[in-house]
Amino acid sequence: MFDQWPAYVPVAERRRLAAAEMAKLVKQGQTVSPVRITGRAIATTAWGKAWCDHMEGHSDFANRLPRGRTYVRNGSVVDLQIVPGKVEARVSGSSIYRTTITVKPLAAAAWKALCTDCAGGIDSLVELLQGRFAAGVMQRLCRQGDGLFPVGKELRFTCSCPDGAYMCKHVAAVLYGVGARFDHQPHLLFTLRKVDASALLARAGAGLAGGDVTSERTLVGDDISALFGLEMDAGDPAPEQSSAPVSVRAARTAVSRTGSAPVKSVVRAQRRDPASTLLAHLRKHGSLDNASARAATGLDAAAVRLVLQRLVIAGQARVEGRKRGTRYMAR
Structure with missing residues (x-):
């Protein structure tokens, strides 16, 4: 029954093997971008935390996400690339597994509604990427079902590991890795959903600009x-x-x-x-x-x-x- 599963490999040995494998890829001219977590928090910025909170809000994911947190914290996501509509990653387990998360583009009507609702609430691209705007705007952007983040039916997971589950621990680790990546490169969220972030910037109309802002609105x-x-x-x-x-x-x-x-x-x-x-x-x-x-x-x-x-x-x-x-x- 368990013959298809390879023998357990300790974390230290997995790291050593993964480092050797990634070194080969770099030598071949490929770009490798591992996910590195420092401290207990996987994500610390507005966009990174919002992504992780959104994923944890899916009841279908609840049983698998804890293993993913362990994997991403111990450095098992050895390469993660975000391109329009797709996340491609390599995760170190008993072997190096190829994991792909395909994300449907944000529907044009949904994106138009977001831009309309948030009109006047975000003053600059820098402010947008730092998450420095009214709380009401962030709530609208992150709203389940019609916000910027994908819902379950807009996600498709594949992994080369032998686990036949819809979401294996490697996929879960990559989902958290995406949140960590948004800490440092928040513009990739808009790349992933295939939308132009500048369309959200201030324009005529009040939109959801009201409400308290936690920090200064204008960057010097x-x-x-x-x-x-x-x-x-x-x-x-x-x-x-x-x-x-x-x-x-x-x-x-x-x-x-x-x-x-x-x-x-x-x-x-x-x-x-x-x-x-x-x-x-x-x-x-x-x-x-x-x-x-x-x-x-x-x-x-x-x-x-x-x-x-x-x-x-x-x-x-x-x-x-x-x-x-x-x-x-x-x-």
Whole structure:
């Protein structure tokens, strides 16, 4: 009856074997991202804890989750990757098991309702990812059934282990590992559900903005610096700009009168999404600084910095240097 189960392997030996296996993958050029838990709490931030609480709220999962907590705490989730609609992981047990959690995309109607209900309650992408907004907004985002987190029927589990249960302990460990990952990379929640986090940012309408906020709503430069691990360049003061649109003909006329460099490219850049413009520049040149980003988009220093931060959060750019030496590098 129990012949299909391999012999028990102590945790220390499992770790040694897993480390050797992951080293092979790294040598082959694969990216390995283990889940490491420090202390007793699996997740400590707003999004990480909300994910774990949501999973524990499913009665169908109650019997299996405790074993998963043990596995994730002892370092058994040796690789965890979150991509749109899927979590792929390797879990160390008697062998290295391949575990996959498939998540249905959030339905367009449900996402639209979320954005409508939360309108005006979240002021910036940084605030959203830190969970710094009114409690009512978080309750709406996490609401069972029609919130941001998937419900049981939207989840499908597979594991290469011999356990035939719907949710084995390896799957349970990965579910907790996802919560731990959201502690450090909360934007992956939106990646997983295939939605654009920026759609939740403040717009016209009161929505659910009412209620107490546990911390300051507005982040100053030092707060953003701490989040991204860099010191923000103060940048040049933004020039006064006319609210009237500038035609291509007017731009050309101004150039012919002043002898300045052509502004045709700037006018074209203003018509294009700034994030797309900067991403194309990064891919072509490999890096840029605030000044070259302003030149490419026509935005002022403060506005272009927010666009660059958005690329960093999305994993499309990384930061090198500090203060005026800060450069954004292509990933």
